[in-house]
Amino acid sequence: MADISANFLGIKSPNPFWLASAPPTDKKYNVLRAFEAGWGGVVWKTLGSQVKNVSSRYSAVNFNNTRVMGLNNIELISDRPLEINLREIEECVKLFPDRAMIVSLMADNNRNSWHELIKKVEDTGAHGFELNFGCPHGMTERGMGASVGQDPEIARMVVEWVMEKATIPVITKLTPNVHSVVPTGKAVVEAGSNALSLINTIQSVTGIDLDTFVPNPFVGGKSVFGGYCGPAVKPIALKFLTTISQNPVTKKVPVSGIGGISNWKDAVEFMLLGCTTVQVCTAAMTHGFRIVEDMCEGLNNWMDEKGFKTIEDFIGKSVDTITKWEELDINYHHVANINQDKCIHCGLCYITCEDTSHQAINLAYGDPYNIYSIKEDDCVGCNLCQLVCPVEQCITMVEKRVAPEYLNWVEFKKQGLPLNDH
Amino acid sequence: MIKPNRLSPEQYAENFSDIKPPFDNKEAALVEANRCLFCYDAPCTKSCPTSIDIPKFIKQITTDNIKGSAHTIFVSNILGGGCARVCPVEKLCEGSCVYNLLNEPPIPIARLQRYSTDPAIENKWELFHRKPDIPVKVAVVGAGPAGLSCAHVLSREGINVTIFEKEAKGGGLMTYGIAAYKVTPESCQDEVDYITSLGGIDIKYNQTLGVDFSLDDLQRDYDAVYLGIGVGLANKLNIPGEDLEGVEDAIRFIYDLRSHPLNKIAVGDRVAVIGMGNTAIDAATQSKRLGAKEVTMVYRRTASEKTCTQHELDIALLDGCNMLWLAAPKEIVGTNGKVSALVCDLMKLGAPDKSGRPAPEPTGETITLEVDMVIKATGQSPYTELVNQEHLDNQKGKISVHNTATNIPSVFAGGDCVNGGKEAVDAVQAGKDGAAAILDFLKIKSK
Numbered sequence: 008m009a010d011i012s013a014n015f016l017g018i019k020s021p022n023p024f025w026l027a028s029a030p031p032t033d034k035k036y037n038v039l040r041a042f043e044a045g046w047g048g049v050v051w052k053t054l055g056s057q058v059k060n061v062s063s064r065y066s067a068v069n070f071n072n073t074r075v076m077g078l079n080n081i082e083l084i085s086d087r088p089l090e091i092n093l094r095e096i097e098e099c100v101k102l103f104p105d106r107a108m109i110v111s112l113m114a115d116n117n118r119n120s121w122h123e124l125i126k127k128v129e130d131t132g133a134h135g136f137e138l139n140f141g142c143p144h145g146m147t148e149r150g151m152g153a154s155v156g157q158d159p160e161i162a163r164m165v166v167e168w169v170m171e172k173a174t175i176p177v178i179t180k181l182t183p184n185v186h187s188v189v190p191t192g193k194a195v196v197e198a199g200s201n202a203l204s205l206i207n208t209i210q211s212v213t214g215i216d217l218d219t220f221v222p223n224p225f226v227g228g229k230s231v232f233g234g235y236c237g238p239a240v241k242p243i244a245l246k247f248l249t250t251i252s253q254n255p256v257t258k259k260v261p262v263s264g265i266g267g268i269s270n271w272k273d274a275v276e277f278m279l280l281g282c283t284t285v286q287v288c289t290a291a292m293t294h295g296f297r298i299v300e301d302m303c304e305g306l307n308n309w310m311d312e313k314g315f316k317t318i319e320d321f322i323g324k325s326v327d328t329i330t331k332w333e334e335l336d337i338n339y340h341h342v343a344n345i346n347q348d349k350c351i352h353c354g355l356c357y358i359t360c361e362d363t364s365h366q367a368i369n370l371a372y373g374d375p376y377n378i379y380s381i382k383e384d385d386c387v388g389c390n391l392c393q394l395v396c397p398v399e400q401c402i403t404m405v406e407k408r409v410a411p412e413y414l415n416w417v418e419f420k421k422q423g424l425p426l427n428d429h
Numbered sequence: 430m431i432k433p434n435r436l437s438p439e440q441y442a443e444n445f446s447d448i449k450p451p452f453d454n455k456e457a458a459l460v461e462a463n464r465c466l467f468c469y470d471a472p473c474t475k476s477c478p479t480s481i482d483i484p485k486f487i488k489q490i491t492t493d494n495i496k497g498s499a500h501t502i503f504v505s506n507i508l509g510g511g512c513a514r515v516c517p518v519e520k521l522c523e524g525s526c527v528y529n530l531l532n533e534p535p536i537p538i539a540r541l542q543r544y545s546t547d548p549a550i551e552n553k554w555e556l557f558h559r560k561p562d563i564p565v566k567v568a569v570v571g572a573g574p575a576g577l578s579c580a581h582v583l584s585r586e587g588i589n590v591t592i593f594e595k596e597a598k599g600g601g602l603m604t605y606g607i608a609a610y611k612v613t614p615e616s617c618q619d620e621v622d623y624i625t626s627l628g629g630i631d632i633k634y635n636q637t638l639g640v641d642f643s644l645d646d647l648q649r650d651y652d653a654v655y656l657g658i659g660v661g662l663a664n665k666l667n668i669p670g671e672d673l674e675g676v677e678d679a680i681r682f683i684y685d686l687r688s689h690p691l692n693k694i695a696v697g698d699r700v701a702v703i704g705m706g707n708t709a710i711d712a713a714t715q716s717k718r719l720g721a722k723e724v725t726m727v728y729r730r731t732a733s734e735k736t737c738t739q740h741e742l743d744i745a746l747l748d749g750c751n752m753l754w755l756a757a758p759k760e761i762v763g764t765n766g767k768v769s770a771l772v773c774d775l776m777k778l779g780a781p782d783k784s785g786r787p788a789p790e791p792t793g794e795t796i797t798l799e800v801d802m803v804i805k806a807t808g809q810s811p812y813t814e815l816v817n818q819e820h821l822d823n824q825k826g827k828i829s830v831h832n833t834a835t836n837i838p839s840v841f842a843g844g845d846c847v848n849g850g851k852e853a854v855d856a857v858q859a860g861k862d863g864a865a866a867i868l869d870f871l872k873i874k875s876k
Contacts, residue, residue: 071463071491351527354469375472375525397466398531 009310016176018134020047020107027286028111035095044296048107053084053139055113066213066223077239079213097131113139118168125172141182141207156182159194166198181205188247192257204263206244208234237289241267252281252326271305279325333416341404342386349401352376356392433695435720441691444718448610451543458544462490472525478858479506499549500556507581513542514612519740550623560587568651573601574853575657575844578860584629595637605684608711644819656842660809670761675768679712679806697802699723701771705735709806717748724750729757729789771798833866
């Protein structure tokens with residue numbers, strides 16, 4: 008049995024699975040249920056400025072039979088009295104001392120507000136802070152949330168205020184609503200933030216009701232940009248995470264990954280790109296806290312299979328595999344191969360290649376089943392056929408190197424080799 | 430004893446309820462519709478005699494475009510509602526669904542087809558518009574699948590179509606020749622009404638070719654004629670006792686069952702059904718469901734050579750029908766002029782015959798079934814006398830055609846009266862082919 012426990016800046020948790028700052032971590036009742044279910048830690052829903060919520064608050068994107076492929080929300084930070092939150096945090100820490108208790112903060116934009124809030128929360132016994140510089144709706148109109156995270160200098164200033172006062176670890180949560188998360192990430196690390204977490208939600212309009220003509224969530228005939236999360240945002244989160252894990256300044260601090268993590272495999276991917284812990288919200292909001300059971304068991308089994316004793320053994324292992332385009336090997340080439348024994352003759356490979364790619368699949372008419380085969384000379388190895396094929400391992404990519412030696416774009420150009428020759 | 434009224438109203442209702450009910454709700458339909466892989470040059474479409482673009486109509490269900498979905502079905506098969514109920518889909522579209530190759534259940538294409546066509550028929554969606562009237566008249570004989578399909582295509586082009594139907598209702602064998610748990614008389618009527626709601630199609634009922642009018646009359650009064658007259662009663666067994674009281678024709682039996690209240694239909698205590706095609710199955714299951722105590726299906730070959738589908742055979746087996754394989758009727762024995770037993774030769778399989786199937790040969794032994802009713806379902810006979818009387822070239826009563834044209838100028842034919850009896854869906858395609866040939870003959874360009 009592998010050891011799946013995590014140690015994040017000295018904050019220990021029995022597993023790397025934390026619940027993200029969101030409705031599931033809004034109060035003691037939920038948090039205790041989460042801890043009983045087995046979650047390693049929680050980031051308590053953001054405390055700070057006074058707010059008032061509206062309804063409705065959520066909308067979603069469904070895809071074929073899958074509901075909530077993406078979730079969108081316009082809920083603000085905690086709308087419960089601060090004192091009740093603080094008391095409940097303290098109680099949860101006492102009841103589950105082995106779990107990580109991080110508290111998300113978003114104070115009004117002045118040093119004093121931040122200092123007061125930090126002091127009050129530290130008194131609860133919480134283990135760390137997460138600074139909410141990412142909320143993309145509502146709070147931004149008041150100069151908070153993503154408004155802070157989108158401006159590296161403002162973010163730097165607020166982190167400096169926080170670090171003046173905080174005695175427990177500080178994580179800064181980054182907004183993805185920027186062209187790059189690195190400038191803000193760098194600024195806050197330089198200002199002393201002990202760690203980073205990303206991504207917060209992405210501004211979105213999830214769709215428009217074709218009867219009312221108003222997008223959801225519907226609030227009295229109007230809607231507003233919300234924050235998008237769930238499985239749909241995972242690839243975007245992984246990309247932002249990679250830039251943080253590769254930057255010389257930001258890669259020095261631990262990262263807690265967020266963005267569409269629904270199962271142990273998603274979590275492992277975030278960890279391979281540098282995360283020490285991961286945070287989950289949408290998956291729990293669509294299936295309940297019980298999903299953590301398979302997350303722990305799946306991670307454990309995978310680590311055993313790979314021979315990893317602790318999560319440290321594989322954290323960051325994939326960071327260096329993502330490179331610049333100009334460093335890719337131009338002499339690497341592969342072509343598709345269709346296993347005729349597995350082919351069910353659906354023709355999807357053919358029609359996608361024929362209509363949208365390189366006309367590299369041959370169709371031999373049959374009644375009712377056509378036979379499809381690859382025209383190897385025409386195949387550019389794009390993978391599209393493999394992606395659309397409904398049968399596992401039916402289409403495989405067979406390596407056919409152009410030449411044995413590694414050859415990148417820079418060298419290719421230097422040698423004056425032919426361009427646009429396809 | 431052969432008698433009606435064997436069951437309570439509740440039992441009749443239960444026994445004759447829809448065997449393949451539609452999806453209860455949108456979610457259930459979507460689970461299946463979303464499973465569809467949207468195959469290219471799809472095997473299901475290629476296995477449909479009318480070439481319905483099945484992946485397209487299923488995709489349209491997933492996009493909430495049910496009207497578009499229904500149109501996709503009807504444009505290829507205007508009887509798409511009925512065919513969704515009666516087609517032997519396990520040997521057509523669903524049988525070739527690529528999921529079968531993964532040993533997974535195929536997409537329930539027929540039920541999805543009902544999901545789109547039922548609301549279209551129920552709400553009379555106007556999915557087709559006739560072109561402006563043109564001064565061309567075509568007569569269609571027979572309001573069965575072939576005739577209706579032909580009439581719809583022609584009327585869409587602005588042609589005025591008159592259909593002559595010998596029965597009091599349209600639909601042909603859909604209405605009169607198929608088990609009642611597959612299609613109800615009401616659904617057949619709704620479908621006929623939906624087809625004629627296009628306009629330009631006038632059905633004249635109780636008009637029999639050769640009796641009320643002749644082909645000469647039609648040739649004189651119309652620019653073209655389409656014959657979709659179907660086939661008649663079951664083939665004769667040509668064995669002693671065939672005229673005894675209690676020997677029934679399967680088509681007549683099902684016709685009566687479809688045109689009278691169920692409790693008025695008489696059935697024996699012990700029934701033998703001769704044949705193993707889908708009509709034989711219908712006759713056997715309906716007998717059982719009408720309250721017969723024992724139903725035995727008699728077939729001179731084995732299960733491997735049966736002409737019904739396995740799905741159909743399973744229905745009969747689940748209904749508790751007995752199967753007597755390798756038995757050929759030799760004599761029907763009577764007492765006081767009524768059936769009392771069926772004597773069969775026991776057979777064995779020999780060398781293949783011209784159908785390619787092993788030919789059954791008598792073993793010399795016989796078996797006697799004590800029965801009080803015998804239903805013949807060994808294929809149907811064409812209207813040989815009628816087609817000869819109308820001077821139509823034919824082969825043993827099956828009208829000879831060249832690209833749907835008969836030997837008589839301006840007279841076209843298709844469906845069972847040409848092919849000898851196939852599925853309803855084949856007749857629908859035959860009607861489309863006939864309409865295309867007629868348009869060509871009349872030099873009318875469609876589309």
